[in-house]
Amino acid sequence: TQTTRPQRMLAAVQKNATRGDPRSVVKAIDQFCRQKEWAMNVGDEKGCILDSVVTEVNPATVLELGTYCGYSTVRIASLLPPDAKLITLEFNPHNAAIARQVIAWAGLGDKIQLVEGASGDWIPKMKEKFGIETFDLVFLDHWKDRYLPDTKLMEECGLLRKGSILLADNVISPGTPDYLEYIRNSPRYKSQYFRSHLEYTKAEDGLEKSVFLG
Ligand SMILES: Nc1ncnc2c1ncn2[C@@H]1O[C@H](/C=C/CNC(=O)c2cc([N+](=O)[O-])cc(O)c2O)[C@@H](O)[C@H]1O
Numbered sequence: 734t735q736t737t738r739p740q741r742m743l744a745a746v747q748k749n750a751t752r753g754d755p756r757s758v759v760k761a762i763d764q765f766c767r768q769k770e771w772a773m774n775v776g777d778e779k780g781c782i783l784d785s786v787v788t789e790v791n792p793a794t795v796l797e798l799g800t801y802c803g804y805s806t807v808r809i810a811s812l813l814p815p816d817a818k819l820i821t822l823e824f825n826p827h828n829a830a831i832a833r834q835v836i837a838w839a840g841l842g843d844k845i846q847l848v849e850g851a852s853g854d855w856i857p858k859m860k861e862k863f864g865i866e867t868f869d870l871v872f873l874d875h876w877k878d879r880y881l882p883d884t885k886l887m888e889e890c891g892l893l894r895k896g897s898i899l900l901a902d903n904v905i906s907p908g909t910p911d912y913l914e915y916i917r918n919s920p921r922y923k924s925q926y927f928r929s930h931l932e933y934t935k936a937e938d939g940l941e942k943s944v945f946l947g
């Protein structure tokens with residue numbers, strides 16, 4: 734029977750990456766996407782910008798919106814300090830199942846909590862369910878029309894504190910115009926665009942890094 738692309742990506746990880754070595758998992762996925770099949774991971778070029786932001790912020794609490802197969806989840810978690818927690822939300826059960834196996838292969842199960850469900854349902858539950866007060870870093874990489882509503886929801890739920898960082902993928906391609914317009918014009922954020930390319934292509938894309946000012 735026909736396999737899915739996430740299944741083929743997982744197979745590539747299990748074949749080419751070393752168990753317990755997160756960076757080899759990242760490398761195996763990038764190799765699969767460059768040589769075999771394109772997939773919507775943040776990728777190696779934007780991934781380097783992601784790495785530098787994670788390293789600079791050195792977050793104790795991270796929220797990722799849109800796990801997909803776990804590429805950026807593993808990439809971020811591999812750079813976190815010992816007691817840091819990363820919560821990642823994914824509502825597609827098939828993608829969640831693949832991501833769990835990718836995360837397990839990387840040996841990062843104790844740093845990452847994958848929650849199967851919709852961001853709109855789970856953002857309001859972060860405090861009661863996970864004892865999270867605020868997030869130091871949020872990585873937005875889910876459906877592009879959810880970036881703005883979910884950002885407003887995080888504000889309303891008090892999940893952002895002065896200095897919290899929002900890092901958004903795909904602000905050019907596929908694009909998140911309403912989010913960009915809001916975040917660049919709001920007095921509550923200071924934003925910076927990191928120009929790059931759409932993963933594994935020559936098309937323009939970039940990451941928008943925004944600091945919540947409180
Ligand atoms: N509200 C929500 N709550 C929880 N999980 C959710 C969610 N909305 C979407 N998801 C999940 O997040 C992933 C979607 C990513 C959309 N990215 C994209 O559509 C995308 C497209 C291109 N592209 O077309 O070139 C390039 C990229 O880098 C991209 O991230 C999927 O796994 C989906 O199930």
Ligand SMILES: [Mg+2]
Nearest residue numbers: 775874902903
């Ligand atoms: Mg993306």
